[in-house]
Amino acid sequence: MNVHPRARDYPQSSLGEMIPDESELTAGVVIEPGKQYGFFTDTTVCIGCKACEVACKEWNNLPADNVGLTGHSYDNTGALSANTWRHVNFIEESSSKPLGGKSVRDNSQNAFQSGWLMMSDVCKHCHHAPCMEACPTGALFKTEFDTVVVQQDICNGCGYCVPACPFGVVEVSKADGKAHKCTLCYDRLKGGLEPACSKSCPTDSIQFGELSDLQARAKKRVAELHDRGVHTAYTYGAPDSPGATGDMQYLNAFFLLTDRPEAYNLPAAPTRPSNRIAPALTAGLATLAGLAVAAIALLAMPGEERRRGR
Amino acid sequence: MEGTITIVQEGRFQLSDERGVSHQFVLGRTALAETEQLRPLQSRQARVRVKYTDALGLISLVAHRIELLDPEPLEPVGA
Numbered sequence: 001m002n003v004h005p006r007a008r009d010y011p012q013s014s015l016g017e018m019i020p021d022e023s024e025l026t027a028g029v030v031i032e033p034g035k036q037y038g039f040f041t042d043t044t045v046c047i048g049c050k051a052c053e054v055a056c057k058e059w060n061n062l063p064a065d066n067v068g069l070t071g072h073s074y075d076n077t078g079a080l081s082a083n084t085w086r087h088v089n090f091i092e093e094s095s096s097k098p099l100g101g102k103s104v105r106d107n108s109q110n111a112f113q114s115g116w117l118m119m120s121d122v123c124k125h126c127h128h129a130p131c132m133e134a135c136p137t138g139a140l141f142k143t144e145f146d147t148v149v150v151q152q153d154i155c156n157g158c159g160y161c162v163p164a165c166p167f168g169v170v171e172v173s174k175a176d177g178k179a180h181k182c183t184l185c186y187d188r189l190k191g192g193l194e195p196a197c198s199k200s201c202p203t204d205s206i207q208f209g210e211l212s213d214l215q216a217r218a219k220k221r222v223a224e225l226h227d228r229g230v231h232t233a234y235t236y237g238a239p240d241s242p243g244a245t246g247d248m249q250y251l252n253a254f255f256l257l258t259d260r261p262e263a264y265n266l267p268a269a270p271t272r273p274s275n276r277i278a279p280a281l282t283a284g285l286a287t288l289a290g291l292a293v294a295a296i297a298l299l300a301m302p303g304e305e306r307r308r309g310r
Numbered sequence: 311m312e313g314t315i316t317i318v319q320e321g322r323f324q325l326s327d328e329r330g331v332s333h334q335f336v337l338g339r340t341a342l343a344e345t346e347q348l349r350p351l352q353s354r355q356a357r358v359r360v361k362y363t364d365a366l367g368l369i370s371l372v373a374h375r376i377e378l379l380d381p382e383p384l385e386p387v388g389a
Contacts, residue, residue: 176321
């Protein structure tokens with residue numbers, strides 16, 4: 001196990017003060033403003049323990065919601081919401097693979113005991129964030145760490161960000177009437193701490209770091225899996241890959257998947273709604289102009305012709 | 311409910327009552343307080359009285375009014 005040399009400076013189990021740049025010890029990265037940070041979630045090593053969900057709720061003081069059983073496998077969280085910023089998907093699959101070939105989790109066990117896919121879903125902190133583009137008050141903004149955060153004192157709860165998000169991440173809370181989503185632990189990053197979810201992940205399925213490092217790490221991991229015979233492995237949200245379609249360019253929180261994006265409840269080709277404004281406006285104006293020309297032509301007709309035309 | 315605000319995150323806060331039991335609150339949409347007013351209350355460990363209702367579908371309470379029990383001028387945030 002690799003231990004950072006600086007970790008030897010803190011042998012005691014109880015510390016009197018915070019460790020400066022603690023993320024260097026836990027994630028191998030020093031957090032500095034002006035650099036791009038994100039998550040790389042390798043779903044092939046996720047064991048569905050939900051430590052990330054718990055850590056997120058604990059740190060952000062988020063209340064429990066969806067109390068009860070959903071009836072969907074081991075997933076009783078349901079979905080991302082205003083009070084759930086991490087959600088572990090549990091996907092039970094049969095051995096037939098739409099992508100062809102064998103899955104990384106295919107085995108000879110009975111049905112419903114095999115083919116498990118787990119994925120810890122989160123806000124993607126898009127490079128071109130549609131929620132931010134839709135926000136009329138500027139409550140959603142890009143931080144100095146290239147993450148997307150809702151400023152609670154500015155949000156007026158209009159909810160425009162909710163349908164704008166192609167991943168269904170943002171939700172307006174019924175309790176306080178404001179939009180909420182993952183902040184990528186903005187307060188922790190400012191304090192030199194790794195986000196709570198990635199720090200708590202026991203298998204390093206969620207990795208936090210500088211975006212360029214994470215993208216290189218993901219590329220290497222995909223190549224490694226292909227060498228091992230898992231030809232279905234690919235990145236979702238890395239540049240020039242599924243998830244980075246429709247002018248999205250790339251996602252700061254991206255994933256390594258082994259099945260179609262839809263199997264993980266992710267859109268196959270997310271797009272920026274703002275790109276549809278110009279064509280929609282043009283089509284609307286053209287329709288209006290066409291109707292106006294038709295009405296003028298009809299009204300300009302002499303009365304006799306109009307009656308005959310009838 | 312009366313107690314001390316111990317944790318604040320955005321508009322969510324935790325209140326420890328006289329018996330040391332913690333209760334989770336969300337600042338309601340009609341609350342007579344703003345999210346940025348919560349952090350100074352936490353830093354000051356001020357004793358407050360919270361008027362609340364239950365939150366629908368959440369294990370949390372919705373705060374509608376927060377009153378200071380030992381009023382003294384609040385220090386500016388970050389001071």
